Amino acid sequence: MDSENKKPEVWTWFDHPQNIKRLKIGFYIVLALLVIPDFFMHKHSLFSSVEAWPGFYAFFGFVACVVIILVSKLLGFALKEREDYYDR
């Protein structure tokens, strides 16, 4: 809690570290629940049989985002400038 803040501190559900832990566990459970049905159903594929593998879209989404984050991180080294870049 920041004691300097004169206003009454709003202490909410999210501020308890315990709840964040619960939220994380809930999130992992949801992720698992989303992939499990794939093992028990026939999935259609559009271009390649790989798409019918269980958890393909989960894997695809995860990898796509990791790649996007890494690429933008790398580009960031070249593209990020100080905020007054154009004023100098």
Place this chain on the structure above:
Amino acid sequence: MIASLHPILLFFAGALLLWVLPLRGRQALILLVPAAAFATITQLPHGTFYGYELFGFDLTLLRVDKLSKAFGYIFTINAFACFLFALHLKNRYEHTAALAYIGAALGAVFAGDLISLYLFWEVMAITSTFLVLARKTQRAYGAAFRYVMVHIFGGLCLLAGILLQVNATGSVAFDGFSLEGLPTYLILIGFLVNAAAPPMNAWLSDAYPEATVTGGVIMTAYTTKTAVYTLIRGFAGCEILMFVGCTMAVYGIIWAILENDMRRILAYSIMNQVGFMICGIGIGTAMALNGAVSHAFAHIIYKALLWMSAGAVLYLTGKSKCTDLGGLYKTMPLTMIFGTIGALAISSFPFLSGYTTKPMIIYAGVNEGLFWVWLILEIASAGVFLHAGIKFPYFVFFAKDNGLRPGEPPKHMLVAMAFLSFVCIFIGVYPQPLYDILPFGAVDYHAYTFEHTLNQFQLLMFSALAFFMLLPLLKRTETISIDTDWFYRKGGKLFYFGCDKIFNGINDFAARVFGQTVPSQLTRFFSDPSRNVQKYLVQMAAEATGDDSQVKRRNKEIDHRTKAQAYPIGGGVFLAVIFLAIMSILYFI
């Protein structure tokens, strides 16, 4: 023949009426105008009306078909919500610009020929600039200047294209073009500048975040979506647009991830979403075009919603950088909920509007066997969730608590956001009314199969996993990112610097030589020409013979003679003789 009221008349009349009405009247007016325009558009019969003649061409101001009507609906619905959001504004200036801007956008959508289209196109560019200028900061003035310059460039491309096209074909008709030859390429470039396609994309992320709180909300819908409309009308099925669209979809994501300013993040996500639409236009099948129109419809709604929630935060805290924000869910829970609904809708989360529209475009690409389009658009779909779906709400409303305790925005803002949230959910759950107004045939697309919904949930939730696992890499920094505006911002400075050095250098040199050196030497010479000429000759003779022992003595004699004025003739006559001699020599040569 006038069959019915032209909806743009309501907007332009409203823009004028604003200046005579008191505050209450103005508030009623800005809500009445879009509502009345919406009602008018529902009643418009198909056909062309409001014909007029200009430059010997028969032009039409009102072409009504399903395509123009679909854009008319969404433009007026969104205008209503935006004006509701902007109800607190007391000044007439911003509302006038907004009404004229939206009126011009509608005018461009309903324009039946190229010349009318061009006229509204330019009015849009000018009126929207005032929404940026109204922010009244130095940065906004700069951004507005660059914004209008880029649009003038785009407008000139369009004008040149139209003139060449009219010259070549003799027709001002605005229908599907086949992309061949300079005229159609110029028209395409003109459209693409307004669609924020790279490399002419930076005006969007430059100007929109510098606009006023309400101006930004209004601008997000019209310029780019008018461009989408014109591309559907003019260049459907044009393959190059698939590449442009895919590039935009990915470009928008990467730059949005790098960005720190929340409204700039949202500006880049406009580019990303318009990329999906343009890709659909490039695919060009009925389903792809229906997908593009429906996605434009859904996009306008959730994008306005996102900009409203960001606008409410900016309005109350005066801050828009993610590094300054965070923890706002504590005192702005409603704004957070509405913003999150918009964020999930843009990510095409099932049961929200993006899910019933965007996959239609991807599915149309799959039907055509376009593997690369499918791959890139699926990657971009995951990326949308990353930058707009999670990043925006997470860094603004959660993340690190920066101690800001602003409270909720005024009621009318909350009502506007609630209205748009409702539309997002409505289209997501029950898309049939939207599918019914789509112009390119009946929609044969079912969003809610178990498999597709499951796939989408997997895609999105594992994107979320990637976000939270790589959160340290996504930490916000107080930086800006270089975009293509670098070329004209730094290039402009370089040009200025170069011109300064070259032309001012020439100027300085000329001033030194002709203003100081030459006149002073001439003055010295003409102060006593006969003496100076003699001395010069003596000097020359001495140098020629290599004997300068006599020079001093001769000079003394010359000085003495001059002082005593011991010449039979005056200096003037002496000079005249010399000049006459030179002239006669020149003449005889």
